Amino acid sequence: MPVMDDDYAWQLIQDARNSRRVAPATLGDMNVQRTSIVIDESYGWQFDGELSVSVAALLDTLLPVALGGPDFVIAQLGQSLDGRIATESGHSHYVTGEASRVHLHRLRALVDAVIVGAGTVAADDPQLTVRHVPGANPVRVVIDPRARLAADRKLFNDASASTLHVVGPHAPASPPGVERVVLGCDDEAMDPAAILGLLAERGLTRVLVEGGGVTISRFLDAGLLDRLHVVVAPMLIGSGRPALSLAPIEKLHSALRPSCKSQVMGDDMFFDLDLRASYQP
Numbered sequence: 001m002p003v004m005d006d007d008y009a010w011q012l013i014q015d016a017r018n019s020r021r022v023a024p025a026t027l028g029d030m031n032v033q034r035t036s037i038v039i040d041e042s043y044g045w046q047f048d049g050e051l052s053v054s055v056a057a058l059l060d061t062l063l064p065v066a067l068g069g070p071d072f073v074i075a076q077l078g079q080s081l082d083g084r085i086a087t088e089s090g091h092s093h094y095v096t097g098e099a100s101r102v103h104l105h106r107l108r109a110l111v112d113a114v115i116v117g118a119g120t121v122a123a124d125d126p127q128l129t130v131r132h133v134p135g136a137n138p139v140r141v142v143i144d145p146r147a148r149l150a151a152d153r154k155l156f157n158d159a160s161a162s163t164l165h166v167v168g169p170h171a172p173a174s175p176p177g178v179e180r181v182v183l184g185c186d187d188e189a190m191d192p193a194a195i196l197g198l199l200a201e202r203g204l205t206r207v208l209v210e211g212g213g214v215t216i217s218r219f220l221d222a223g224l225l226d227r228l229h230v231v232v233a234p235m236l237i238g239s240g241r242p243a244l245s246l247a248p249i250e251k252l253h254s255a256l257r258p259s260c261k262s263q264v265m266g267d268d269m270f271f272d273l274d275l276r277a278s279y280q281p
């Protein structure tokens with residue numbers, strides 16, 4: 001009986017992404033012993049062989065991302081049980097556990113571009129690479145309307161991936177070696193649709209909005225997210241930076257109630273929200 005291990009499953013998922021396949025699809029080679037996975041329109045999959053619970057979880061969480069379409073926007077949040085992503089001072093390394101970080105690196109490897117706000121870069125100094133998994137680094141996109149970030153940030157200096165510095169019309173100079181893109185904006189807030197538009201002009205249509213909470217909230221409020229992955233750690237921070245802060249609603253019937261799948265992810269709980277059907281027309 002064929003066996004699918006973690007490495008082979010990840011290879012198939014990456015192949016699907018690299019060949020720009022969309023569901024329904026059959027991945028793998030019918031002619032070799034390790035055989036194929038058949039995936040339907042709803043990302044349900046069938047594999048006639050042996051696989052572990054963790055490989056099944058990998059397929060459940062990442063096939064919808066790899067096969068989500070040529071234009072696909074996903075966001076991820078790693079938060080505490082009380083909905084915080086960092087302390088008041090911005091300390092966030094780490095809220096969620098190692099399995100969740102590997103998942104995040106896999107998400108990065110499945111997109112063309114990863115977006116972060118200037119606040120996240122100032123507080124976390126992230127690298128935004130896929131160093132925990134085999135795969136290709138995405139283009140890093142920093143939303144920095146006033147170009148306030150210091151030139152010493154890692155993603156301005158590490159050549160393992162390219163970086164787009166998206167700034168407002170009156171912003172001072174960008175750090176050397178990064179591509180600067182000027183986008184009109186009122187004050188602090190850049191239009192999320194305009195950001196996706198400038199990425200699309202560069203062929204970057206599969207996008208991960210990685211943080212922070214404010215940036216993800218803006219994309220969610222604008223109705224631009226296809227999916228949201230939320231990893232909840234059994235930790236109570238009690239104060240600090242909130243995960244999501246959306247436009248207020250008066251009644252609960254206005255709340256988003258996306259279809260949701262959940263599973264244990266290491267010491268954390270993982271929620272996969274399909275937002276496509278949740279937004280009001």
Ligand SMILES: Nc1nc(O)c(N)c(N[C@@H]2O[C@H](COP(=O)(O)O)[C@@H](O)[C@H]2O)n1
Pocket residue numbers: 076077078079092093094095096097100101104116120121124125126127128129210211231
């Ligand atoms: N999923 C998740 N869980 C946590 O606990 C986190 N702190 C984050 N943070 C994200 O990862 C970025 C750091 O990336 P590098 O390791 O430097 O590549 C950080 O900026 C957040 O976007 N995510």
